Amino acid sequence: MTDKTEFLNGNTACAEGAIAAGCRFFAGYPITPSTEVAERMAVRLPKIGGTFIQMEDELASMAAIIGGAWAGARTMTATSGPGFSLMMENIGYAAMTETPCVVVNVQRGGPSTGQPTMAAQGDMMQARFGSHGDYSIIALAPSSVQEMFDLTVKAFNLADRFRTPVFLMTDETIGHMREKVILRSDVEITPRRELLEGELPFRPGPDGVPGFGTFGRGLGVHVTGLTHDERGYPATDSADLHEKVVRRMVRKIEDARNEIADVDIVNPDAEIVFISYGAPTRAVQQLLADYPGIYGHLNLRIVWPFPDAKLGEFGAAKAFVVPEMNLGQMAREVRMHTNVPIVTAAKLGGALHTVAELKHAADVAATAKAPVTEVVL
Amino acid sequence: MTLEEWYRQDRLPHIYCAGCGNGTILNCTLRATNELGLDRTKTTFVSGIGCSSRASGYTSSDSLHTTHGRALPFATGVKMVKPDHDVIVFTGDGDLSAIGGNHFIHACRRNIDLTVVCMNNNIYGMTGGQGSPCTPYGAISTTTPYGMREMPFDLCAVAEAAGANYVARWTSYHVKELTQAIRAGIETPGLSFIEVMTQCPTSFGSKNKMRQVSQMVDALRANSILKDKADRNKAAGIPLEPGKFVVGELVRRSNPVLGGRP
Numbered sequence: 175m176t177d178k179t180e181f182l183n184g185n186t187a188c189a190e191g192a193i194a195a196g197c198r199f200f201a202g203y204p205i206t207p208s209t210e211v212a213e214r215m216a217v218r219l220p221k222i223g224g225t226f227i228q229m230e231d232e233l234a235s236m237a238a239i240i241g242g243a244w245a246g247a248r249t250m251t252a253t254s255g256p257g258f259s260l261m262m263e264n265i266g267y268a269a270m271t272e273t274p275c276v277v278v279n280v281q282r283g284g285p286s287t288g289q290p291t292m293a294a295q296g297d298m299m300q301a302r303f304g305s306h307g308d309y310s311i312i313a314l315a316p317s318s319v320q321e322m323f324d325l326t327v328k329a330f331n332l333a334d335r336f337r338t339p340v341f342l343m344t345d346e347t348i349g350h351m352r353e354k355v356i357l358r359s360d361v362e363i364t365p366r367r368e369l370l371e372g373e374l375p376f377r378p379g380p381d382g383v384p385g386f387g388t389f390g391r392g393l394g395v396h397v398t399g400l401t402h403d404e405r406g407y408p409a410t411d412s413a414d415l416h417e418k419v420v421r422r423m424v425r426k427i428e429d430a431r432n433e434i435a436d437v438d439i440v441n442p443d444a445e446i447v448f449i450s451y452g453a454p455t456r457a458v459q460q461l462l463a464d465y466p467g468i469y470g471h472l473n474l475r476i477v478w479p480f481p482d483a484k485l486g487e488f489g490a491a492k493a494f495v496v497p498e499m500n501l502g503q504m505a506r507e508v509r510m511h512t513n514v515p516i517v518t519a520a521k522l523g524g525a526l527h528t529v530a531e532l533k534h535a536a537d538v539a540a541t542a543k544a545p546v547t548e549v550v551l
Numbered sequence: 552m553t554l555e556e557w558y559r560q561d562r563l564p565h566i567y568c569a570g571c572g573n574g575t576i577l578n579c580t581l582r583a584t585n586e587l588g589l590d591r592t593k594t595t596f597v598s599g600i601g602c603s604s605r606a607s608g609y610t611s612s613d614s615l616h617t618t619h620g621r622a623l624p625f626a627t628g629v630k631m632v633k634p635d636h637d638v639i640v641f642t643g644d645g646d647l648s649a650i651g652g653n654h655f656i657h658a659c660r661r662n663i664d665l666t667v668v669c670m671n672n673n674i675y676g677m678t679g680g681q682g683s684p685c686t687p688y689g690a691i692s693t694t695t696p697y698g699m700r701e702m703p704f705d706l707c708a709v710a711e712a713a714g715a716n717y718v719a720r721w722t723s724y725h726v727k728e729l730t731q732a733i734r735a736g737i738e739t740p741g742l743s744f745i746e747v748m749t750q751c752p753t754s755f756g757s758k759n760k761m762r763q764v765s766q767m768v769d770a771l772r773a774n775s776i777l778k779d780k781a782d783r784n785k786a787a788g789i790p791l792e793p794g795k796f797v798v799g800e801l802v803r804r805s806n807p808v809l810g811g812r813p
Contacts, residue, residue, distance in 0.1 A: 199632050201624075225631045230657040234624035237617065241597070241628025244615060245636070249628070267618050389613040390633055392592035396559070396608055398616035407562060408608065408616075 178357040184322040184348040185210035185252075187355045188278055189218065191326030192250050194361045197276070198224035199247040201238035203231050203257060206290040207346040208280035211252035232257035236264035239275045244397060246388045248330050252278035255297050256287060258304070265339055266305030267399040269423065272376070272384065274333035274366060276326070278342040280349040281499075283524055292524025293346035295452055295499040299506075301341050302478050308420050310427040312434060313341040313478040317455035319353035325475060327361045332434065334366035336427055337383050343477065345499065347453040347526060369393060376419075377404040382426035428479055435481035437474055444470030445492040446536045449508055451477050454497040457527040461536075464529055469536060477504060482511035493517055493539035495549075497527045505546065515542040519549050527551070552591060557581040559611045566605060568676075570764035572723035572749030576670050577606045579726055579747075580639065583733035594637045597626040599651060602677045602751075603643035603670040620650030623658040626665050630810040637666070637737055644671040644685035645678075648704050652684070659713030662741040663809045668733060669706060669744065672751035680754030687794065691758040706746050711802045716741030718802035722771040723749040725798065732800065741808040748775070748796065 182190070189211050192200070200215040202208075212228070219226045224247075229235040232253055239249035253261065258279045268275055283289030284296045297304075301313045312332050314325045326342060333340040369375055369385035375395045378384050384404075387395035400408040401416045409415050427434070440462060441447075447470035448458045455473050462469055470488055474481065485494075485508070493515045496505040502518035509516050519535040521527055531551040538549045558581065567573050584594060596614040598604035599622035607614040617625045622640050630638045647655050647669050658665065674692055675681040682692040682699055685706065689698045710718045717739040719732040729747060736743030750756065750767035761767045776784075778799030781791060791797070 199628070201628060201631075227627070227631055229624060229627070230653055233621060234627070234654055234657070237621040237624035238628035238631070240617075241615065241625040241630075242632040243628075244613070245595075245629045245632035247632040249632075263618055264621065387613075389595055389629065390593060390636065394559070394591075394611050394613060396614045396616070398608065399618060400616070 177359050180355055180357060181352055182319060182355050183210060183350050183352045184316070184319045184344065185280060185350065186214045187319045187322040188252070188326045188342065189214035190357050191323035192276070192330070193218055193222065194358065195248060195327040195330035196363055197248045197250050197330060199239065199242040199249040200251065201227045201229050201235045201242065201249070202251045202253065203229055203235050205254045205257045207282055207349050208252045208254045208278065210349070211278055211280070232260035233264060236261040236277070240264060240268050240271070240273050243273050243275045244389050246390065250276040250278065252280065254280050254282045255284045258297055258300065262304045266307060266309065268339040269305065269309040269311060270399050271397050272337035272423065273339065274337050274386070275339050276329045276333055276342065277339055278344065281343065281345040283522065289524055291346065293453055293499060294522070294524065295345055295503070298343060298477065298500065298503040301343050308424060310424045311339055311341060311478055312336060312427060312476065313343045314475060315343050315451035315477050316348055316475070317452050317473065318348070319351065319355045321475065322348060323355055323357060331362070331364040335364050336430070337366070337386060338427060343452070345452050346524070369395070374404040375406045376402060378422060378426070382422060382429070431479045431481060432483055434476055434479060435484060436476040437472055437481055437484050439484065439487050440471040441467065442470060442487050443490050444468065444488070445490055446470065446539050447472060447488045447491045447494050448532070449474065449494050449496045451504065454499065454527050457529060457532055458497065461529045461532045465533070480507045480511070485512050493542045495519055495535050495539045497521070497532060497535065502548065509546055515539070515545060515547065517542050517547045517549050519551060521551055552585065554582060554585045557585055557591065557611055559609055562609050565609055567602065568753040570750065570752040571602070572672065573602055573606060573670050575723045575726060576668060576729070576747050576749060577609060579730040580668055580733050581610065582730045583737060584639070586730070587734055587737060589637050589737070593635060594639065595629050596639050596641065597622050597629065598641040599646040601643045601646045601675065602672070603641050603646060606641040620646055621654065622646065623651060623654040623665070623667070627658065627663055630663060630665060634810050634813050639737070640665055640667045642667060642669050644669065644673060644706065645675045645683035648684045648706055656709065656713040659710050659715040659742050659744065661809045662714050662716055662806055664740055664742070664811045666733065666736040666743045667745065669746045670749050671706065671746055672749050672755060674751055674755040676751050676754045680758065707744065707801050710744040714806060715744045715802065716804050716806055716808065717743035719800045720746040720748070720796065720798050722775055722798065723747060724768050724772045735800065739803065740811045741806060
């Protein structure tokens with residue numbers, strides 16, 4: 175097997191990344207601008223012994239990939255904002271039952287039906303907190319077609335490593351733009367740790383993650399979304415047990431922030447530092463190329479858990495500028511972890527940030543005093 | 552393998568109320584899997600939410616207790632990945648036909664190779680006795696205190712119209728017939744839907760002048776008309792009396808199946 179170089183859109187590269195990572199079951203429901211992921215999977219999976227199914231809605235799609243995961247497959251679904259909202263109950267179920275699976279959200283303008291064909295990053299907080307109850311998840315944010323491939327592979331590995339749903343939080347721009355992409359033939363695959371004979375299916379291993387009791391091995395695993403003990407049996411009336419279970423599930427991810435973190439750090443000694451993820455990263459990269467050596471850049475390939483320790487790498491920072499295609503969702507998170515003034519460069523409607531707009535935001539940041547300032551672009 | 556081995560012994564006794572019919576239905580289902588000699592390691596039980604959904608937790612094989620109304624799409628995922636497994640779904644009338652109604656018709660349309668056992672007690676039992684889409688016209692529930700003013704679903708007619716390969720209806724009184732129907736359902740490729748009319752003395756009976764379990768079971772028995780008799784009556788132009796329902800094997804056909812054994 176050799177690597178193949180192709181000229182693909184991001185959604186198609188995402189499907190190819192999933193297949194390279196060993197995904198063999200995809201359940202989905204069509205929604206713009208994510209459908210090319212499903213369409214590619216529908217063509218490709220039957221040819222390699224996998225299964226594609228178009229479900230009746232997004233609730234069913236999310237349910238099916240959880241069922242498929244317990245049956246032993248690496249599974250994925252893809253959607254956009256309105257469908258993501260519909261998946262939330264079962265995303266919480268996946269978190270509670272520690273089911274590894276991958277959900278791709280190709281974000282579009284919202285709220286509600288919003289702008290189906292325009293890019294946005296308005297679902298970042300929903301990805302973190304969308305389902306009810308306390309839980310933690312992992313979310314990645316590609317900013318190129320190559321990263322759509324590479325980070326999709328990584329999403330599957332993280333899902334299995336931490337037994338959790340993992341989100342690929344991309345956007346219409348990255349999903350639909352075409353770029354050269356290397357379809358790597360020998361991607362690294364981290365297998366899920368299988369439950370051993372005699373091990374309890376929900377007793378954590380040393381890393382806080384239990385072995386996975388894949389169905390069909392004769393282990394007789396019971397999986398429930400109710401608060402459960404280490405055998406997986408419902409135990410809903412113990413305050414202590416509920417606290418213990420939920421804290422462990424949150425901690426297994428939050429405590430691994432630094433292990434999970436995946437960032438680019440450029441010019442760490444700069445005074446004005448951009449923090450970006452997804453499509454705005456590309457404009458920031460252009461700004462840095464146009465004004466070399468002036469600005470710093472923290473590019474987040476993983477947004478959840480938020481890699482807060484990386485902010486400390488910018489010891490000379492006088493202000494952080496956060497360009498986002500929303501009204502400052504990740505900027506709020508940045509604010510939680512630093513006393514450095516923050517300038518949000520929010521942009522809605524689907525048009526990308528221009529270099530001139532970012533330059534203007536940087537100029538505002540140079541005199542920023544308030545903790546959070548929104549710059550009018 | 553013995554019948555007892557199909558039960559997750561350390562989970563017993565079950566949480567069902569005294570006089571509930573769900574234990575009977577669980578018993579009939581596991582009797583069917585045992586009689587058929589199914590491989591316990593290749594059998595998965597899936598359920599949604601409610602009284603019926605707790606049944607999956609009492610089986611000793613792999614089992615998924617999922618979210619309200621979504622048992623069928625979860626089961627679809629299991630079956631598509633493991634087509635050589637027998638996947639049996641426990642559900643209730645509220646779980647299946649209200650919040651899960653869309654999944655129900657689409658699972659039947661796909662004719663996916665699942666066996667669905669619906670415990671129809673005409674009410675939301677676990678949530679405290681609210682009206683369901685199967686609450687009879689005029690019946691009292693906590694959300695229909697003046698009597699139900701909507702017509703109930705005929706779940707078997709829905710399954711038939713939507714495309715299921717096997718459809719049967721029995722009651723918790725007909726334990727032998729029910730066991731046989733579940734066996735037939737498991738053996739029939741495609742979606743098999745077995746509706747079991749069952750008693751809920753706690754939430755339904757207490758509000759509808761049937762406090763005694765025996766009254767409820769007697770009513771189920773008295774209101775059931777065997778399919779042969781119902782067919783004869785229909786041919787003679789005699790309509791089904793209000794409150795009566797047909798029991799027996801209602802549909803058996805061999806339409807194309809999704810997710811069948813390879």
